[in-house]
Amino acid sequence: MLSRDENHILTQTDQGTPMGDVMRRYWLPALLSEEIPNADCPPVRVKLLGEKLVAFRDTGGRIGLLDEFCPHRLASLFLGRNEEHGLRCVFHGWKFDVAGNCLDMMNEPPDSDFKDKMWTKSYPTVEAGGVVWAYLGPEDRIPPPPNFEWTQVQATHRHVSKNRQECNWLQGLEGGVDTAHAPILHRAITANTDRAGIAVNSNFVVGSAPALEVDTTDYGYRYVGVRALGEKGNYVRAYHYVMPFHQFRPRQAAGYQGQPAKPHVAGHMWVPMDDENCMIYNFIYSFGEEPITEEEWQEIERGYGRGPQDILPDFRTKGNIGNDWLIDRQAQRTETFTGIEGINAQDVAVQESMGPIVDRTRENLTRSDMAIVAARRMLLEASRTVADGGDPPGVGTSYYNVRAIESVVPIGVEWRDALMPDMYPKS
Template identity: 40%
Template sequence: MPKAASKAATKATDGFDLTRVGPGTIMGEMMRQYWIPAAASSELKADGDPMRLMLLGEALIGFRDSSGRVGVLDHQCPHRCASLFLGRNEQDGIRCVYHGWKFDVDGKCLEMPNVPPPQDFKEKVRAKSYRVREQAGLVWVYMGSRAEAPPLPMHEALFVPEQDLTVTLLQREANWLQGLEGDIDTSHFGFLHAGHINADDFEEGHPARHTVANRAPEYKVGDTEWGTMYGAFRPEAGGKMHWRMAHFSLPFWTQTPNADFADHVVAKAWVPMDDEHTMLISIYGGRAKGATYSSSKLKSGSGIPGADKLDYLPNSTDWFGRWRSVQNPRNDWEIDRAAQRENRIYTGIRNIVIQDQAVTESMGPIVDHTKEHLAPSDIMIARTRRRLLTVARAFAEKGTVPPGIDDAEVFWKARAGSFYADDKVDWLDAYQQQLKAAIRWPAAGQQAAE
């Protein structure tokens, strides 16, 4: 095989392995070893309506029973495969409306009312179920096969007190990796979000000022215990260096550097619903709670154009009917060409989150990596892809336990944000100095790290 053809074939294989997440795929099986945030706790009410839940390509049903426990089951009843979405959520179980068979949150069959008692065999029947926990206002699902589930990942944002926590969900009509890679691509901010803004428009010290003063930063990138991290650096006057540090954490988490390092607590999960739909779950905590760009102020005192409130469509009961934006591919994300031409908004798209969403969804449901031409500014993307493939293939081929499953405290060592440092200090040393000075949550994480 010619060298060019061999390289293209390898790229295509890598692209397939990275983006497919269903049962039996290498990425999907690796992801199933971790706890996965699947829904907001508020979406499920005691004895309320069952909810369709698509997760890693599996059609599931979520419900909260009379006692407040959450069940996540295969949507098909194990009797005759009718959907439990139609079921009656009642008296600590969900009852299939076809023949009345009833199951608890663990999938145990409680009743077979259409079977004569002498022929009853309910103790031998179970609905496929997954283990569930709740933390930080979210329902978490463990889809792996371990007899004892691993601990929850120790992302710092998960341990911020509830009154200081903001959790948002937003569905994206594209593969999970496309969305995640937008978060670890720092140079796009100076164009996609702020291409219409000049550095002089910002007050001195504003976190976003550097991204438009120098739209082509250089990078330091490295593997970590939790995944990968990067530092985008820009030299400043007086022997200072401005850094924007950010992280990818296995299997699908990001931390973005959109505020000062000391105040910025964030964890963003790019949860694959299936290969072509993703649920972005953003968790913000601390003094910078809920802040991406909406709290940013220009020197004039006005917000960055494009930081409008996100508008949602009403939820439906469809498999992909939850947390959908009003701005979407069917209305071209409501792009305003006049605002684009007049340079009032660089993209013409009025919401910064949707600006990211539009470019990601415009690539198609699953981007073809063989068509890409990665540049030096994409070094974090290339390194993260390699890390994902290495971990997923090691698990598939050798059973090597992926990082952060048994040692969940490693995630606590990641913190994103921007800061200044002496330009002679090594980037990792500068990061550790900032980490020691930052306010951390929880205290238990600090003890584990020490």
């Protein structure tokens, strides 16, 4: 349970708020590279931490991320013409480069130097892992690039997508670090179904309620769910939480959508658009030799409920809060625990069902919520650190090395001894 004040601090990310100041110390996913696929392509709108922005790729391939509204009379630059190394407002023809410099003013006489005095807000970007990342913080605190293992593997070994969730970012993150819900919310209640779900005979379900452990690190924490399988040992799922909103989970055991064991890791980033909407970036990658083919990925995405056919033009899913996530009561009786199609669609449904910003003063937490409590503590602590002029966790490079791992560990073997080398493969 949190106080009302703490809940406000954690959930508000506009400019000048404590958590807004924390978020502005990290590289933030702003859009997918494929949304601005080539030079001079149409600009796109971006909403990040309550700020309305416009992204474009100029003639030289450089990316601009500007204030959406033209500084002349505030027309949207989304309508702009992306032409010859700049984005031109269609109202009176002011033109800006990727750094926000004004290059030209069509409503001013040729001898006017007013354009040299005019500029618009622009934010630095880097492109990594098929994502355009933006930095909205103080210039002198810009962190090293977001070199997660997934952004560094070959493009053939990685896939990334995004979909929008209509609630506060923290509800998404808290669902992500809550491993206890997985074999309940996502359960397939019969083997006799084609619908995606966690199988009744899987270690996940057989191992029942997990014992949780959380180890704090300088990037966030690692956490495990340990499920007892009797003589076979303990099924250990080891995850990472990287500040402020990254979750990494293993996807290696045989049985995911009927597949054999694979060296795969998946995860999400819950990026605040504003206080009542977030964009979920979903990634999956292979750290082995084999790539993840386009076909394989499409199949995975469908299982999560976000295949291409499931996504609306504004990145919401077709099943959404406006239509009760297309819950199918017959399927709920006979096939899956929820009757909602798609694993992550189920996550989105429960998180949105709490309301746009859940009232955390009304909760009753248990030991199974340990990782959620740890994330809140860490975020609140970070807000104090940043307010005092310090650096929050995870702005260094220690997360470059993290990998999520799952394994059955023999009885009597401590999971850290068994798994830590693989959880930090490059150290």
